Amino acid sequence: MTRLWLCLSLLLPTTSLAQTHPEFATVGDWTVRANPANGNGCYMEKTFDSGTLVQIGVVPDQNGAFFAAYNAAFDGVEEGAEGSVLFDFGDSRFQGAAKGAFHNGVPGGYAFFDNPEFAKEFGKRTKVLVQGGGGTEEEIDLTGSMKGLRSIQACRDEYESN
Template sequence: MRSFVTLIAATSLALSSAIAAYAQNPVPSASDVLVKYGDVEHWTVYKNQTRGDCVIVGDFGPGSVQMGLTANQEVGYLGVFSKEDIGLKNGTKSEVFVSIGGHLYGGVATSTHGELKGGYSGGYILSDNPEFKRAVAKKYEMIVFPETKGTFVVDLKGTYKAMAMGKKCMKH
């Protein structure tokens, strides 16, 4: 547990500059118009016709993961959401973490408990870290909300192909 807390502190500090620079919520809102662009493995790529960007979505048990780029396309995001009660309170700043290949990645997001379509709660991680992008694309599993009661595991099979499709989607 002590190493988990140490990793949380280090990760939060490392990501604070990326988060401060890109404060607008990149996650599609319930009112955005999403049109299916294509499927890869168990991921679906959508063109967001409201914002003009694309989002990669995968559902896993009680959870859902979304990936995409922020408005200026320099920073990516990974949204992690669950139908389970993960202890978030509306409008508060919450730390959101995922573990990939033994490395902890995290960010701070304004919680959205009960406000997302389908009753999901969660937040997102902003990152311009190429190691994080590589880990999502190349590793085999991701543990979302590690060491919380809302933990779920995401099979990362197909993320490399889904990210390539997302990139194509952004060009159309």
């Protein structure tokens, strides 16, 4: 299994995203945003019917990327608490460290990764089962994620050229 590495500085500010993370594009159900605070990284996000907000994006100043999930139903999350997360794509799995966090007051967590294979799996699959600490588990529909990942790259290209 590939190791996902913990990132200590990916927490998104709790101020308005419209002010700090400008929208770059909408791709299907995914919104692509820029994050000037992490080396002009870009990420995509989507809120699912379950209420889970999922974010995935690049962190240029740390040569990697992140996956984050937040949901008011995630009980027992402690800010900064370390745990583990498993991404099960069926015939491919990625496991690693995660960190508890809150986004606009909503509990969840995030993991940092530097393995491009994770993003490839995320983009080419139609679903992933995410298992986190405390027994949390959610199957996420990845429809349109490849187009979203391409838009993240276009966002990066634009911000790198400015």
